[in-house]
Amino acid sequence: MDSIPLSTLFITLFILLILSAYFSSSETGLLSLNRYRMRYLAEKGHKGAKKTETLLKKTDKLLSLILICNNLVNISASAIATIIGMRLYGDMGVAIATGVLTFVMLVFSEIYPKTIAAIYPEKVAFTSSHLLILLMKLFSPLVFFMNIIIQGLIKITGLKTETKAHSISPEELRAIVNESGKFIPSAHQKMLLSILDLEEVTVDDIMVPRNDISGIDIDDDWKAIMRQLNHAPHGRVVLYKGDMEQNVLGMLRVREAYRLMMDKNEFTKEMLIRAVDEIYYIPEGTPLTAQLLNFRHRKERIGLVVDEYGDIKGLVTLEDILEEIVGEFTTSTTPSINEEITKQSDGSMIIDGSANIRDINKMLNWHLNTDEARTFNGLILEYLEEIPQEGTVCEIEGLQITILEVSENMVKQAKVVKL
Template sequence: MESIPLSSLFIALAILLVLSAFFSGSETGLMSLNRYRMRHLAEKGHRGAKQAEKLLGKTDSLLSLILICNNLVNNAAATIAGMIGLQLSGDAGVAIATGLLTLVMLVFSEILPKTIAAIYPEKVGFSASHILMPLQKLLRPLVFLMNLIIRGLMKVLRIRKSEKSGLSSEELRGVVLEAGRFIPTAHQDMLVSILDMEKVTVDDIMVPRNDIGGIDIDDDWKAIMRQLTGAAHARVVIYKGNMDKSILGMLRVREAFRLMLERNEFTKEMLVRAVDEAYFIPEGTPLTTQLMNFKANKERIGLVVDEYGDIKGLVTLEDILEEIVGEFTTSAAPTLDEEVKPQSDGSVLIEGSANLRDLNKLFNWNLPVDEVRTFNGLILEHLEKIPDEDTQFTLLNLKVTILEVNDNVVKLAKVEPFNPTSSSNTE
């Protein structure tokens, strides 16, 4: 050993330290790669991405290759460091050299390269793949033997390799939210809304039964014309006497006016003949399912019915799309801005028709939405009676004052954060 010049030993040690840093950094870089971006780059023809994808396709073989090479390099470095220490200071020098090598390898061959690789995974991972790919072919027999031993040990320990699974809805939401500058905020909101649609049903967005603008064919002709002229949707419900028991169908408003222009005389019988069959939607249908049903049935509007066949509300294709892209300015229904009026004293005036889900989103509240959909419904459920005007009560952590009640419905209420000192007047 003394015949080997110190200069050669130091050069060999430096090379081994560089190799150790390479293998440590390449492991971190490859394992930190964004798999979806890597696949996208590979499909575009990026050579480094293609090779990295092949290597990561067999992660166990890749890790075996890197660890075999890294351990061989580290052991060789320890041997050479011992030889250097022996030549410089005898037996004591071996111990000193081992201690110094441990410190140097920890800083320059482990922490530093892994930190750099974690910050720049693509640069490190894609570059390292050019070297690891041929190295994997060269050491394939050794890697195969190591994997064979590991599989045998796993079988003895009854450890099963987990099957690969796709991202869950919550994990996909995390990916979208963490995309940051790569996805515009508006697109981010739309993607999150699509993921949320699985939890939302037609009951959450439907126009309530009392607000459906149906036309009773038994009404006089002037009343029918007024309702057709002021129709909120492209189609209106036509019924006879009772909407729940005698629905004739859905009338296309544009078609009705076209027929009126073509004929000198237009009667109720002609109006009924122009009616299309009504499309019904079971209550509780998820929005994702209903969106596909609208597409499959080539429908744009439907009536939500309960288990007894009674009408609960009306849902349109536009209502579902608004859940994704936000409210359209052409919507005839009142917007949340119209139903909610913040006051200078910190309180909020809320109309009873305001949707609870929208209120929770706007104010970060946790109002229950399982049984009722509107603020009026929640108040009635909480009080178990129709309140009088000026009634005050606490709802969760909110102080509610009823301002207007009409037709057994709470039309307007004042809401402010609950102040314990003012609770003496509450019900």
């Protein structure tokens, strides 16, 4: 070593520091990389992404390679720095070289390159992958030998090495969508989040309640039947006789009824009854994800929700489920949530009792309990456990509620102040 010029030692030390910075930044860049974006770029044919994906498939070998190379470089740099220090300052040079090299390596070979790699993981990882692939082939015997030793130590210490395949949970996916920022428009973010929420929502949450189902009573006079056909909110309506609970005849296609009226000179109620389709019944509590698939499988667009006793609870359409994803886009005779909530100048709100609690929570960013009651009226009745009188004031989940109108054993309107 004494015959090697100082200039050569300084150049060698400089190269070793650069290599140390390279291995440090490569480790941080590879481990900080967004693997889903990497996989996407690899599928698009990005060479760096393909090589990086190959390296990350065997993370244990990759880390072993980086650590072996980095330690070899750092130890070599330390040895050369010691020689330089001794040549320049004698025995005192060992301490000087140790202090200076520690500072230089921390700043320029560790902290700075790792910070850059954390900020630009793709650029660092994809660029370094080209050299790491070659080094992996070159050092494969040493890496293999090191891994055997490590596996032996793991078995001796009794540690478990079984790891589950990395998969993203719905909560993680929801966080990714929320943090997507400018990459996904806000409208698309809302749609994606709504799709994730479908699993937690059931048909009970979005159905038209039994009392609000618009059907046609075949016992009505002919003019009333024609008027209801002309103002039908959906392409199919429930046809019943006398009482919808007791005697449902079927689901009538409004377009088919019009066709029969055009083809026949005399259109009778019997012909209307013969034109109905079989009712499609949906068990209560069915998740929207399952019901969406059921609609597609059965080629249906509308169904009646029934409880365990077969009693009708409400009506659900395919459009209702789609509106949970994209928002309201169909015309309907039922009022929208914007019509059911009226904001007052004093900061209070007038809320209809028929308003759906989930819609209230979405619109006002509240967190009212939806486990039992589905409507605002149901929430009030569940809390009071009786039909309230007009003017009754109560406090429910941080809301001061004043009953304004009660009719037909239901709270029709209430004034709400958020405390």
